[in-house]
Amino acid sequence: MHDIHKSIPWPPSDDALVSVKGLSYSYPNHRKALTGIDLDISSGDRIALVGQNGSGKTTLIKLLCGLLSPTSGEILYKGKPLPDHHLDRSRPEIGLLFQDPDDQLFGHTVVEDVAFGLRNQGLSRENARHEALHALEQVGLEKLAYKEPHNLSYGQKKRAALAGVLAMQPDVLLLDEPTANLDPRQEEIFLDLLKGFHGTLICISHDLFFLYELCERAVVLDQGHIHHNYTMRDLVSQRRSLREHGLDFSFRLVVEPPAHLPDSPLPEDMQVQTPSIPDRAVNEKLVVMRNYQYCYPDGTFALQGVHLSIHAGERISIVGENGAGKTTLLSCLIGLRRGEGDYVFDGKPVTKSSRKDLWRHAGMVFQDCADQLFCASVREEIAFGLRRLGYSRAECRPRIHQALSMVRLEGFEDRVPLHLSGGERKRLALACVLAMEPRLLILDEPTAGLDPHGEEMFLEILGNLRTTILLVSHDMFLVKELTQRTLVIHDGRIVTDLPTHVFMKDESLSSLNGLAFSYRQRSSSAIRILQHEHEHSHLHEHLHTHRHRHGELEHEHPHEHAHEHTHRFVHRHTGDQQQHDHIPSRYHDHDHPEHGSESHDHSHPGIMPNGREPRD
Amino acid sequence: MHISDGVLPLSVTIGGYAAGAVLTAWSARRTRSQDLPKVAVVTAAFFVASLVHIPFGPTSAHLLLPGLAGALLGPVAFLAIGLGLLLQSLLFQFGGLTALGANSLMMGLPAMVCGWFFQTFKGRTSFRQAIVGGLSGAFGTILAAVILAVLLVTGGEDFFGVAKIALAAHVPVIIIEGIVSAFTIGFLFRVKPALLEPSFVKPVKSVHV
Amino acid sequence: MSELIPIQLPLWQMPLLVLLPLALPAVMIAGLRRMVNRRRIPEEERDWSIPPLTDGDGKSLLHRWDVRCKILTILVYSFIIASLRHPEPAAVAVAASLLVLMIARVPLVKVLLRLLALAGFLGMLLVVMPFTVAMHPGDTLLVFGGVNWLGLNLRGLTLAATIAAKAVAIALLMEPLLSTAPLPVTLHGLSRLGVPEMTAQMVLLSYRYLHVFRHEARRMSSGMQLRGFEKRTNLATLHALANFLGMLFVRSFERTERVFDAMRARGYQGQFPAPAELRMHFTDVLISIIWISAGIALIVYDRIVLQG
Structure with missing residues (x-):
């Protein structure tokens, strides 16, 4: 574990809006969630709250808005302790946006839901409705005010939920994964909305690009402790500390290699992994769809005139806006739905009856793995599909073991899937599919909701697979990293079919289909500059403790000295590449081998006059 | 099977309403009024669960779930079931508006009996909980079928035959319900035993309002 | 005779x-x-910015x-x-x-x-x-x-x-x-007739989450289908369905807590605001x-x- 607070911590402020002092919280089952949290939040701060899955972020947010009360310590809001009577008054001033908009939209219509908080603030019905409509206008949903929430798309739901919070005009806005599962266009809309919010903002997310764009301050939580409390720039520029908190998203920074490559080769884990096509039978067609269409019972076409062929061993991605027909296409491919037109799988036409058997040859990892894990133990979970394939219990055992080791969950056989962490559950879902040895593996937003560490591991596992992969994702990094061919689907039609690297270069094409991710590229290059890493040598000032000797005397104490050696260093280049602008007081984190034996000429004010130091 | 309008005599429908209202009020009293929205959301889950069809030979049966509702919800079960039936009657026409009281007795009484039975005899081991859960599932369905038959019989001797057939039709449901309840309780015991504690709907102490 | x-x-x-x-x-x-299943004519994209059933000019x-x-x-x-x-x-x-x-x-x-x-x-x-x-x-x-x-x-x-x-x-x-009449208004009418207001709100909440859970259940059942689950008359089917129900309950109870939190976070203190004046x-x-x-x-x- 590296030392805490090596960068300049965020300066404590005197006029804190929210001030957290010695806060601890334990779950009802006495498991500790948070310990010793001290945090001052000033008015107008924009704070990114980051940390691995399960580090206590959501719990902290719930404490901050009074949904939980601390086990010990206190939270002062505007100088007064939050709980008790003060809470009822301050609650409307602290808005909380939940991760799943369905949790938050409990009203019968959108406008009623938005007005709920306002009515609780004491507004009359007419005024509340007026305000609610105004809030909906802010998020661009005024046209859908009287619609029932379950008839909205996911992005619309998310914005409606935000309107419900914004309508109450909160001073503090707490956000839990605001952009999870949004397509790039919706994400950008959301980002703009949040940028337009002028109060204090605390945002939980795994998406550091998004946070980099939105926040200027970062708080890193690790196992219930605050490990860092500094600027967003500090956070993203220190790979080492990111790595230790499982937040290293740097592997994503290679999406578009910069024109001017760093002067030394990238470290190994930053190399682009180019997936290789297996040698066998490249032109063997696994999936052929000709003039395929799917029509909903109400007469609207979800798919129209789809021509698609997938070769065995190929890796293809499908991109497109939400509602473009991606999910329907997947359901048709895997046999959950049946459209009209020719569909040939592995040389055999898929008929009404053989559609029901497609599950034997094709597997799918769902976006939300809670939808495909339903057994009481990991072993049963994987065995479920195997047993249906006709394997005996004895035959299942080695396969379960193998599948688990493929996803690095060895020894998890007796664990309860529901009790695993998000990343582990996702990998388990993958193992369940892999155990059945599918010819076609379909991945629907495979890394949604994973922290960067979990994401990187998942990517590595996928990189080692040899099956045909069909990826559906909004995440251009995944598309680039995993696949060689990209299909763009729009309004139920496949409008583009290009090699991925060509698709990536064609920016007009990607923005045309609502896939613009300009701010991502912007922050990506900004972060890349901050994270520029290479080896060089220069003089260091060190303050550290180690054993050293002065002639006879050997002892240990903190002392400062300067010396020169090479090390890997993160810094930024301004303008000219030769000129190095080092961020002041950056901590240089490195070892000094052999340093203890060097001569140390410095004075020792603490040493006794006889030249001997008491030994301990 | 829910009784539709026009089957029961007027006195039985009105009596059913009265008894149902009293029991619902009692059930609501057992919950903190703050927490009633939670009951509403949980009801939706049971509603969806009861839509699951389970094949039995050439036909299929849908679950009644009085046993599971009782085991998971305790006394609140009556309120939840009343609410669910009101919703079914209003929105989907399953069960008549005038027979609502009688239908809620038919499903709610077994749920409460089963809830008591499960909490009293559940023991501590997974196996025992599953067995007791299965028994309450089966027993709840038997009870519901008997109450249905009794209600039908109040219509006079013309309804004896219908009552007998309704009872017979419940036999497969009783078996299915018993087995499914046992497995479900076994699953919950391993995955989330807190759900099987009595009246969990009441708030956890640490949550303050 | x-x-x-x-x-x-x-x-x-x-x-x-x-x-x-x-x-x-x-x-x-x-x-x-x-x-009825086939010809559910697509509802014309009506203007959702006005209330669907305005009283007065019904x-x-x-x-x-x-x-x-x-x-x-x-x-x-x-x-x-x-x-x-x-x-x-x-x-x-x-x-x-x-x-x-x-x-x-x-x-x-x-x-x-x-x-x-x-x-x-x-x-x-x-x-x-x-x-x-x-x-x-x-x-x-x-x-x-x-x-x-x-x-x-x-x-x-x-x-x-x-x-x-x-x-x-x-x-x-x-x-x-x-x-x-809009469902909330009808239910409000019910409460003005002496049925507790909470009943009306509970019906609305149940109705709302019915849709959410149905979607959840549908996704879960496709997840099972994709791993070869087929409904038959045997014990394995019952076991799988029991797991399905158990999972549905676990997820819905968890959601219940979150919904309740969301309500409290927006000032819910045990009462719903009255929806309409009659x-x-x-x-x-x-x-x-x-x-x-x-x-x-x-x-x-x-x-x-x-x-x-």
Whole structure:
């Protein structure tokens, strides 16, 4: 574990809006969630709250808005302790946006839901409705005010939920994964909305690009402790500390290699992994769809005139806006739905009856793995599909073991899937599919909701697979990293079919289909500059403790000295590449081998006059 | 099977309403009024669960779930079931508006009996909980079928035959319900035993309002 | 048994007189069900920026009718209809309901769905009752080909048909009752009639989360299908379905907590704000009086005229 607070911590402020002092919280089952949290939040701060899955972020947010009360310590809001009577008054001033908009939209219509908080603030019905409509206008949903929430798309739901919070005009806005599962266009809309919010903002997310764009301050939580409390720039520029908190998203920074490559080769884990096509039978067609269409019972076409062929061993991605027909296409491919037109799988036409058997040859990892894990133990979970394939219990055992080791969950056989962490559950879902040895593996937003560490591991596992992969994702990094061919689907039609690297270069094409991710590229290059890493040598000032000797005397104490050696260093280049602008007081984190034996000429004010130091 | 309008005599429908209202009020009293929205959301889950069809030979049966509702919800079960039936009657026409009281007795009484039975005899081991859960599932369905038959019989001797057939039709449901309840309780015991504690709907102490 | 009126018929007429009349409605219901499922015409993308049913300038008399009067009238009327005993007034009640349906101009597809939901129970009664009702003196019995133990009692058929007519008459009124005002307003009316306000809110909440859980359940069942799950009559199916239910409960209970948190975070303290203000005019009461009088007339016809 590296030392805490090596960068300049965020300066404590005197006029804190929210001030957290010695806060601890334990779950009802006495498991500790948070310990010793001290945090001052000033008015107008924009704070990114980051940390691995399960580090206590959501719990902290719930404490901050009074949904939980601390086990010990206190939270002062505007100088007064939050709980008790003060809470009822301050609650409307602290808005909380939940991760799943369905949790938050409990009203019968959108406008009623938005007005709920306002009515609780004491507004009359007419005024509340007026305000609610105004809030909906802010998020661009005024046209859908009287619609029932379950008839909205996911992005619309998310914005409606935000309107419900914004309508109450909160001073503090707490956000839990605001952009999870949004397509790039919706994400950008959301980002703009949040940028337009002028109060204090605390945002939980795994998406550091998004946070980099939105926040200027970062708080890193690790196992219930605050490990860092500094600027967003500090956070993203220190790979080492990111790595230790499982937040290293740097592997994503290679999406578009910069024109001017760093002067030394990238470290190994930053190399682009180019997936290789297996040698066998490249032109063997696994999936052929000709003039395929799917029509909903109400007469609207979800798919129209789809021509698609997938070769065995190929890796293809499908991109497109939400509602473009991606999910329907997947359901048709895997046999959950049946459209009209020719569909040939592995040389055999898929008929009404053989559609029901497609599950034997094709597997799918769902976006939300809670939808495909339903057994009481990991072993049963994987065995479920195997047993249906006709394997005996004895035959299942080695396969379960193998599948688990493929996803690095060895020894998890007796664990309860529901009790695993998000990343582990996702990998388990993958193992369940892999155990059945599918010819076609379909991945629907495979890394949604994973922290960067979990994401990187998942990517590595996928990189080692040899099956045909069909990826559906909004995440251009995944598309680039995993696949060689990209299909763009729009309004139920496949409008583009290009090699991925060509698709990536064609920016007009990607923005045309609502896939613009300009701010991502912007922050990506900004972060890349901050994270520029290479080896060089220069003089260091060190303050550290180690054993050293002065002639006879050997002892240990903190002392400062300067010396020169090479090390890997993160810094930024301004303008000219030769000129190095080092961020002041950056901590240089490195070892000094052999340093203890060097001569140390410095004075020792603490040493006794006889030249001997008491030994301990 | 829910009784539709026009089957029961007027006195039985009105009596059913009265008894149902009293029991619902009692059930609501057992919950903190703050927490009633939670009951509403949980009801939706049971509603969806009861839509699951389970094949039995050439036909299929849908679950009644009085046993599971009782085991998971305790006394609140009556309120939840009343609410669910009101919703079914209003929105989907399953069960008549005038027979609502009688239908809620038919499903709610077994749920409460089963809830008591499960909490009293559940023991501590997974196996025992599953067995007791299965028994309450089966027993709840038997009870519901008997109450249905009794209600039908109040219509006079013309309804004896219908009552007998309704009872017979419940036999497969009783078996299915018993087995499914046992497995479900076994699953919950391993995955989330807190759900099987009595009246969990009441708030956890640490949550303050 | 001596006064029974048995009518002996040759066996070949059995299909004609019994199976055909039973098969016809069954086929019709199946056809209707398919039609309703198929042709759910895409709702025109209407303007959702205005309330769907604005009070005051509603489409029909029923839209303008005060919800309290509407609920109370239809409830009382339903009880009256439910207590009819003869087929003739029951048939009149069905005709009256059809008339109301035309006045209210409610979407017919929804009405059909309601009738289809009734079909199972009523079909059972129509099949079972003719063969199982008690034999009374004066009953007409159809006996086919001398199979005496399987006599079709026409009184039983009449009884079942009466029940079916009553159920249909009431079911036809549900759509005019519920879709001529927004659901929250109707439920608010209920609470103004003495039912606790919380009931109305609970119905709305349940209704809202019904949709959420149904989607969840659908995704979970596709997840199971993709791993080869198929419903069969065996223990493995029951085990898998039990896991499915267990998972559904775990997820919904967790969601329940989150929804409750979300409500508290927006200031919920045990009470919901009242959704609407209701105004009652004299005409509202007048409609109620006329309607209930019609019901009373029916019961008089049923009990006094026919029973004589």
